Amino acid sequence: MKSQSLHRKIYKSFEKKSGNFFETIGGLTEFTILFFKNVFKPPYEIEQIRKHMDVLGIQTFPIVSLTGFIIGLVITMQTQPVLVRFGAEAFLPGSVGISIVRELGPVITALIFAGRVSSGIGAELGSMRVTEQIDAMEVGAVNPFKYLVVTRIFACTFILPILTVYVIFIALFGAYVAVILVQNMNFDYFTGAVIKSVELGDAIPGIAKTFGFGFIVGLVGTYKGYTATNGTEGVGKASTTAVVVSSILILIFDMILVKITLWLWPTI
Amino acid sequence: MVTVEKLSKSFGSHLVLDEVSLNVEEAENLVVFGRSGTGKSVLLKCMIRLMEPNKGSVKIFGKEVLHLKMDELNELRQQMGFLFQGAALYDSMSVRGNLEFPLIRHSNLTPKERELKIKDVLEKVSLEEAIDKMPADLSGGMKKRIGLARSIITEPKLMLYDEPTTGLDPITTKEISKLILDLQKELKMTSIIVTHDILCARIIADRAVVLEEGKIQYSGDIGELTSSRDPFLKNFFSDEIIKGNGRN
Numbered sequence: 001m002k003s004q005s006l007h008r009k010i011y012k013s014f015e016k017k018s019g020n021f022f023e024t025i026g027g028l029t030e031f032t033i034l035f036f037k038n039v040f041k042p043p044y045e046i047e048q049i050r051k052h053m054d055v056l057g058i059q060t061f062p063i064v065s066l067t068g069f070i071i072g073l074v075i076t077m078q079t080q081p082v083l084v085r086f087g088a089e090a091f092l093p094g095s096v097g098i099s100i101v102r103e104l105g106p107v108i109t110a111l112i113f114a115g116r117v118s119s120g121i122g123a124e125l126g127s128m129r130v131t132e133q134i135d136a137m138e139v140g141a142v143n144p145f146k147y148l149v150v151t152r153i154f155a156c157t158f159i160l161p162i163l164t165v166y167v168i169f170i171a172l173f174g175a176y177v178a179v180i181l182v183q184n185m186n187f188d189y190f191t192g193a194v195i196k197s198v199e200l201g202d203a204i205p206g207i208a209k210t211f212g213f214g215f216i217v218g219l220v221g222t223y224k225g226y227t228a229t230n231g232t233e234g235v236g237k238a239s240t241t242a243v244v245v246s247s248i249l250i251l252i253f254d255m256i257l258v259k260i261t262l263w264l265w266p267t268i
Numbered sequence: 269m270v271t272v273e274k275l276s277k278s279f280g281s282h283l284v285l286d287e288v289s290l291n292v293e294e295a296e297n298l299v300v301f302g303r304s305g306t307g308k309s310v311l312l313k314c315m316i317r318l319m320e321p322n323k324g325s326v327k328i329f330g331k332e333v334l335h336l337k338m339d340e341l342n343e344l345r346q347q348m349g350f351l352f353q354g355a356a357l358y359d360s361m362s363v364r365g366n367l368e369f370p371l372i373r374h375s376n377l378t379p380k381e382r383e384l385k386i387k388d389v390l391e392k393v394s395l396e397e398a399i400d401k402m403p404a405d406l407s408g409g410m411k412k413r414i415g416l417a418r419s420i421i422t423e424p425k426l427m428l429y430d431e432p433t434t435g436l437d438p439i440t441t442k443e444i445s446k447l448i449l450d451l452q453k454e455l456k457m458t459s460i461i462v463t464h465d466i467l468c469a470r471i472i473a474d475r476a477v478v479l480e481e482g483k484i485q486y487s488g489d490i491g492e493l494t495s496s497r498d499p500f501l502k503n504f505f506s507d508e509i510i511k512g513n514g515r516n
Contacts (some may be wrong), residue, residue: 127359135318136356140370141342 024223024245031223035153038146045151052155060116060163067112068167071104072096072174080182089183093190094197096175101198102206105168107254110213113160114246118221121152122242125225126235134226149222156218161210168206205261212257213250220246269294269458270315270426275324277307277314284310286482287324297452297459299469299490302479303504308462309353311479312428315460316350317341328426346374349424349457353431355415357403363390363414364399370422385421392454393417393447409440413447420451427452429461433468445471466494466505478504 076096083089125148128134137144172194179185224242228234270292277285284307292298302308313319315326317333326333331344357366367386371377377385390396393413403411412432419427432448433441445468452459452472461472469476469490476493478486478501486493486501494505 124360131354131359132352132356133358135313136350136352136358138318139316139345139348139350140373141345142369142373143338143342 027227028219028223031149031219031226034145035150035219038143038150039154041146043146045147048147048151049154052152053159056117056155056159057163059120060113063116064109064112064163064167065170067108068105068170069174069177071108072100072171072176073178075099075104075171076175076178077182080178090193091197092179092183093175093185093193097172097194097198098202100171100175101168102202103254103258105171106164106206106210106213107250109164109167110160110210110217110250110254111247113156113163113214114217114220114250115243117156118217118224118242118246119239121156121218121221122225122228123235123239125149125222126228126238127225129226129228130231130235145226149226152222153215153218156221157211157214160214160217161207164207164210201265205257209254209257212253216249216253217246220249269296269329270460271325271327272311272315273325273327275311275314275321275326277310277319277321283482285314285321285324288479288482288484290477290484290487292458292460294458295452295456297449297461297472297474299473299476300460300462300479301464301469301476301493301504302462303464306479307482308464308479309430312350312430312460312462316345316348316428346422347425349419349422349427351412351415351419351427351429351432353434355403355411357406357411357414357418359403361403362399363395363401363403363406366403366414366418367421370418374422389417389421392420392451409436409444412436412444416444416447416451420455420457423455425457427457427459429459429463431463431465432461433463433465438467441465441467442471444468448472470494 076092079096079099080089080092083092083095125134128148134144134148137147176187176190179190221242224238224245225235228238230237270290272288272290274287274289275285276283276287288311290298290300300308300311310319314321315328315333317336321334324334328344329347331340333341333344336344357363358369361369364386367389368382371382371385375382386399387396390399393416395410395413395417398406398410398414403414406414416432429448433444436444448459448461449472451457459472461468463469473490476488476490477484478493480486480500486496486498493501496502496505
């Protein structure tokens, strides 16, 4: 009897979780369709987009700077002994540069951005939803989806690539600091080696995919906040699940993009 | 001016509004009474289409609200105001920003004209000094006043009030109710007020209806309803009457 009850509990929990999963996927799809339906319709809310880009950029600037620097530093310190073992320490700037530009810079920035921004958007819109501010906007004959959702998704989509480029440079600087700590290499040699190793084919897919990551962060954050229910508890839940869902989607999207990129350009 | 016919709304198997019908004349103040959870707010939200009813008809200014496209609905909404229970002020904007928002959206006023309009409407609600405050710095009563100011700044012809005095002390309740009445007289608006506050209703109402079990069960003058010998009305108003002391 006990085992049956446990099975039922596990089944119920699985049923609820899988139901939530499909509900989220359905909701995100609907939100994406609504986004594209609204984004080309006037008014374009340029002022709001600019404001959100400013706020999001400023919010995440310190944390991505620190993270970028540390990632560059650590990845270099970890890679250097391995390359020394194979007598290939001359390849250190190139290999670290490629790792940062292709993968670490875009993905780490996106995950940090998701943690900082997606939760913030989820909490902000969730709080607006439960205090009827979104309803107030609607009865005031303003399209709240366009004003609150489209502008934020748009801002996230375009601010993340800018942040990523910045983080790549900061991470490369961190890498250079690590290089001068562990082996004697001058700045000109380091930058020369990085420029020689990192090709446009490494940089373009790396940066391009951050538009998608930014879209995911904005989409998930706004979806979770806009559809929040159950008062303050719902706001907290919206904020937390926004981070989890956007981080998972970023990693899945990255995996798919890496596969597609390697399939289209097998030589890079 | 407003005609609701056989409006029904259910949540799952729970029928909240069961073929509700009512009629509101121009410049009339109609109070909708009812116990908590009887669907008073749902009725208002269905009227302005914040919620979609299951069936029925809502005609405002002769237009069938439930069949309007979003653009047409927004045009109609510009002639209506809605005061939410919690005032629903935009947290991220100051009082000035809250009041300016509908003007920027729906008028061609210059910044100077907007400023004058904001000051004028703040004077009407006696809160000129709050112009640069944030909603978080306002008391419950002040929030309601600013919410009211935001609703009337575009000079709507129809105002919908969702529990305008809930959570306020009797003195503030009286002040807000008198303010609503004064503004209604000055702007010649039609108002539908959802409340269970008899003091507020006595001050504002021209006519009142009582919503119970999803239907309009009673309708009439506020005095008639409060002095009725009907057991339900007697029970409903008995506690409230102790608090209320009329229009003066």
